[in-house]
Amino acid sequence: MFGLVDGNNFYATCERVFNPSLRGQPVCILSSNDGCAIARSDECKRLGVKMGQPIHEVPPHIRRQLRIFSANFGLYGDLSGRVVSVLREWFPRVEVYSIDESFVTFDGVPAEQREAMARQARSQIFQWVGIPCCVGIGPTKTLAKLANKLAKKTPHGVVTALPGSPELETYPVEDAWGVGRKLTAKLGAEGILTAADLARANPDTLRSRYGVTLARTQRELQGVVCSDLEEVEPERQQIVVSRSFGQEVTSLEDLQQAVSTFAQRACEKLRSRSLQASGVWVWLNTNPFKPGAAQYHPSKAFNFIAPTSDTREVLLVAQGLAKAMWKNGYRYKKAGVGLLDLTHGDVHQGDLFAGIDPRSQALMKVMDQANAKFGRGTMGMASSAWRSKGPALAKPVWAMNQKNLSPAYTTRWDQLVRVR
DNA sequence: TCTGGGGTCCTAGGACCC
DNA sequence: TCTGGGGTCCTAGGACCC
Numbered sequence: 001m002f003g004l005v006d007g008n009n010f011y012a013t014c015e016r017v018f019n020p021s022l023r024g025q026p027v028c029i030l031s032s033n034d035g036c037a038i039a040r041s042d043e044c045k046r047l048g049v050k051m052g053q054p055i056h057e058v059p060p061h062i063r064r065q066l067r068i069f070s071a072n073f074g075l076y077g078d079l080s081g082r083v084v085s086v087l088r089e090w091f092p093r094v095e096v097y098s099i100d101e102s103f104v105t106f107d108g109v110p111a112e113q114r115e116a117m118a119r120q121a122r123s124q125i126f127q128w129v130g131i132p133c134c135v136g137i138g139p140t141k142t143l144a145k146l147a148n149k150l151a152k153k154t155p156h157g158v159v160t161a162l163p164g165s166p167e168l169e170t171y172p173v174e175d176a177w178g179v180g181r182k183l184t185a186k187l188g189a190e191g192i193l194t195a196a197d198l199a200r201a202n203p204d205t206l207r208s209r210y211g212v213t214l215a216r217t218q219r220e221l222q223g224v225v226c227s228d229l230e231e232v233e234p235e236r237q238q239i240v241v242s243r244s245f246g247q248e249v250t251s252l253e254d255l256q257q258a259v260s261t262f263a264q265r266a267c268e269k270l271r272s273r274s275l276q277a278s279g280v281w282v283w284l285n286t287n288p289f290k291p292g293a294a295q296y297h298p299s300k301a302f303n304f305i306a307p308t309s310d311t312r313e314v315l316l317v318a319q320g321l322a323k324a325m326w327k328n329g330y331r332y333k334k335a336g337v338g339l340l341d342l343t344h345g346d347v348h349q350g351d352l353f354a355g356i357d358p359r360s361q362a363l364m365k366v367m368d369q370a371n372a373k374f375g376r377g378t379m380g381m382a383s384s385a386w387r388s389k390g391p392a393l394a395k396p397v398w399a400m401n402q403k404n405l406s407p408a409y410t411t412r413w414d415q416l417v418r419v420r
Numbered sequence: 421t422c423t424g425g426g427g428t429c430c431t432a433g434g435a436c437c438c
Numbered sequence: 439t440c441t442g443g444g445g446t447c448c449t450a451g452g453a454c455c456c
Contacts, residue, residue, distance in 0.1 A: 031424035056422040098456045
């Protein structure tokens with residue numbers, strides 16, 4: 001049996017943990033650049049703010065009632081780790097599925113004890129970390145997900161879903177895991193409106209019309225396990241860093257600084273996972289929402305002869321790609337850098353003629369260690385915006401808007417909460 | 421004025437191999 | 439008039455997830 005544990009309105013709840021004045025208030029978390037609502041407390045949902053809604057579309061009289069925050073991923077990630085560490089004490093097998101969701105298994109736990117166990121784990125997480133969770137239990141991950149959604153509507157927060165449960169008859173198919181907007185529309189046209197309808201549909205027709213993914217979802221709703229617990233995170237295939245700009249960028253110099261900064265960050269992520277990249281990919285975008293503005297969204301990739309994790313090498317290429325795509329006269333709103341064809345550092349297919357420069361790894365190691373010890377941005381490449389962290393340089397024009405960022409309560413000494 | 425970021429998997433078609 | 443069988447790899451697009 002599987003369990004799915006997830007934090008209710010996770011980001012909004014994280015903000016409340018260290019700021020009790022937010023309890024009972026409509027809390028709304030904005031995406032990077034303070035654009036869209038990406039998390040809402042129940043009170044905020046009741047005021048009609050929609051998931052993903054651009055905040056400027058929310059009527060001013062509603063907006064004034066909201067407690068608005070810029071996304072503070074450092075805080076959310078840290079609290080997420082605390083939730084997982086409590087879970088590991090209760091369950092021998094845990095799959096961390098996302099920042100706010102984990103799958104667990106009830107191996108060897110008798111059926112009549114599972115819900116009680118889930119309730120205990122749930123109350124301990126609330127007591128120790130301060131995050132209210134719900135637990136869904138089912139014989140497959142898909143049913144556990146479904147049960148979790150049902151649990152949100154109960155006061156005790158724990159629900160079990162079995163194949164053929166009466167709840168499936170009224171459970172909308174679009175809320176099933178693996179059924180998105182497009183499939184909902186197509187299935188609806190065939191009269192498949194609920195999870196029970198999907199479970200009952202003709203499997204051959206489903207397979208041939210919609211592919212193997214939906215066929216698996218159907219089997220899982222019938223109680224057949226198609227997706228097992230993945231305790232070890234699979235190796236990354238790609239690493240992407242992209243941002244919308246706070247202000248539109250109109251000079252190549254600013255654009256290259258942004259691209260450098262993203263490339264540098266991508267390389268840090270790469271090395272933290274002991275990976276190397278064989279390809280780099282850069283793309284640029286103008287503002288698609290601006291009516292009448294000239295649009296341009298080029299993208300260009302480059303393959304290395306031998307995989308690398310050296311920031312200098314990646315940066316040089318990323319800069320070159322950005323320059324090659326640059327056209328005067330456009331107003332750029334977004335850029336991104338991707339690292340592709342990732343391989344593990346210990347399986348190195350070298351360059352027959354150039355060999356490996358041992359100094360490269362040593363240099364990167366020193367940089368990473370300095371940044372780990374003294375904080376991100378302590379050492380960096382001059383072409384990036386790394387120095388903008390210090391007091392001497394102005395904020396880059398492309399820097400994100402984060403007007404309502406809460407403190408790094410758990411990850412910076414100077415931002416700890418004071419108790420009088 | 422203001423519109424997120426980071427991923428995965430599947431499928432079909434084309435180019436190429438022997 | 440007739441035109442094989444069995445593969446791989448790559449890419450683009452579409453769908454999904456949080």
